[in-house]
Amino acid sequence: MGRGQLRVYLGAAPGVGKTFAMLDEGYRRAGRGTDVVVGYVETHNRPRTAARLADLEVLPRRQLTYRGASFTEMDVDAVLARRPQVALVDELAHTNVPGSPRPKRWQDVELLLEAGIDVISTVNIQHLESVNDVVEAITGIRQRETVPDSVVRAADQVELRLGGHRRGRGRGATRHRRIPALSPAPRPLSPRSGRR
Numbered sequence: 001m002g003r004g005q006l007r008v009y010l011g012a013a014p015g016v017g018k019t020f021a022m023l024d025e026g027y028r029r030a031g032r033g034t035d036v037v038v039g040y041v042e043t044h045n046r047p048r049t050a051a052r053l054a055d056l057e058v059l060p061r062r063q064l065t066y067r068g069a070s071f072t073e074m075d076v077d078a079v080l081a082r083r084p085q086v087a088l089v090d091e092l093a094h095t096n097v098p099g100s101p102r103p104k105r106w107q108d109v110e111l112l113l114e115a116g117i118d119v120i121s122t123v124n125i126q127h128l129e130s131v132n133d134v135v136e137a138i139t140g141i142r143q144r145e146t147v148p149d150s151v152v153r154a155a156d157q158v159e160l161r162l163g164g165h166r167r168g169r170g171r172g173a174t175r176h177r178r179i180p181a182l183s184p185a186p187r188p189l190s191p192r193s194g195r196r
Contacts, residue, residue, distance in 0.1 A: 012124075
């Protein structure tokens with residue numbers, strides 16, 4: 001059995017339809033007979049996104065307690081035991097709750113890929129390590145949840161999501177670009193040094 005393939009929906013910003021696109025791709029593959037499970041998804045209380053889960057097998061999450069509060073994380077052991085062809089795993093840059101087997105979700109995904117399971121995942125561009133300083137300089141906010149650029153560059157397919165997932169051609173219609181992989185040296189984002 002070979003290594004699984006990684007497909008990443010890379011969002012230009014939060015709310016551009018990454019999770020819905022991931023679920024939609026899972027739904028399409030399941031409809032073609034592929035064994036697909038949802039390892040972890042955050043619907044962010046979006047009804048249309050939540051509705052897309054109805055036709056997919058959702059694996060139970062692992063329950064963890066940290067500092068007296070209860071949290072849920074992806075149950076990697078359950079995904080490995082289930083052995084699907086494809087696992088849908090939202091929020092690649094997520095930091096797992098302390099006490100989890102691995103500190104970051106991208107490390108969980110790596111384990112699934114090593115086991116020969118294909119993974120479809122999501123991440124926003126501001127969570128790439130290489131742009132963290134620039135994002136902080138522009139927004140004043142340091143992203144604590146990051147993913148190494150090498151993880152996204154190693155993906156077999158990356159789809160850039162630029163707009164919302166609403167139907168139609170007007171404002172908010174889906175806009176996306178399929179890109180084979182990130183370039184080896186992406187042009188850095190930087191605040192403009194002067195007015196034009």
